[in-house]
Amino acid sequence: MQQSFIKFALEKNVLQFGDFTTKAGRKSPYFFNLASFDDGDSLKKLGEFYAEKIIEEKIEFDLLFGPAYKGISLVGAIAIALSNKGINIKFSSNRKEVKDHGEGGLIIGAPISGKILIIDDVISAGTSIKESFNIINSFNAEIVGIVVSIDRKEKGSNQLSAIEEIYEKYQVPVNSIIDLDNIIDFLKKDISNKKILDGMLAYKQKYGV
Numbered sequence: 349m350q351q352s353f354i355k356f357a358l359e360k361n362v363l364q365f366g367d368f369t370t371k372a373g374r375k376s377p378y379f380f381n382l383a384s385f386d387d388g389d390s391l392k393k394l395g396e397f398y399a400e401k402i403i404e405e406k407i408e409f410d411l412l413f414g415p416a417y418k419g420i421s422l423v424g425a426i427a428i429a430l431s432n433k434g435i436n437i438k439f440s441s442n443r444k445e446v447k448d449h450g451e452g453g454l455i456i457g458a459p460i461s462g463k464i465l466i467i468d469d470v471i472s473a474g475t476s477i478k479e480s481f482n483i484i485n486s487f488n489a490e491i492v493g494i495v496v497s498i499d500r501k502e503k504g505s506n507q508l509s510a511i512e513e514i515y516e517k518y519q520v521p522v523n524s525i526i527d528l529d530n531i532i533d534f535l536k537k538d539i540s541n542k543k544i545l546d547g548m549l550a551y552k553q554k555y556g557v
Contacts, residue, residue: 364380
């Protein structure tokens with residue numbers, strides 16, 4: 349599944365190799381932008397990859413929660429993919445601002461209750477995850493896990509990766525479809541990727557966990 353997802357991400361220019369600067373100010377030889385899955389077929393396939401990962405990990409949950417904004421379309425796509433596999437799950441997201449007319453409130457979709465699985469694209473600073481925990485805890489619901497598309501496996505502020513920091517803080521498992529090591533393994537299979545591979549290995553040695 350990991351190799352197929354990497355091929356898919358490369359085809360859609362979601363995964364790119366070159367010279368990039370991360371939010372942390374690090375020079376990175378690769379860039380991953382889930383927003384580039386920007387058409388119907390891509391979103392459908394993306395939902396299927398997430399659904400496969402969720403089923404593979406045997407996560408027991410009642411509701412998918414996607415933090416605004418990227419998480420909104422993600423949870424819809426994943427819910428449809430799970431439904432196609434005979435698993436009917438409710439989903440919801442938050443608004444950035446509380447709506448004071450119509451149905452009102454902070455939440456779009458199903459009411460938040462029971463066991464919640466948070467869906468996100470990538471955990472960097474963990475800001476959207478922190479907001480999600482605050483929202484979900486305010487409804488006295490139980491967060492049972494987080495699933496993201498990629499784990500960059502980089503050191504954060506205290507030598508742990510962003511995902512390890514989340515687990516240390518919240519004691520909730522975080523699963524990813526792919527990680528840095530999967531990308532490196534993918535590159536090793538094609539000798540024409542040697543220059544890119546060398547850059548990735550150097551980056552991992554400097555910033556990896």
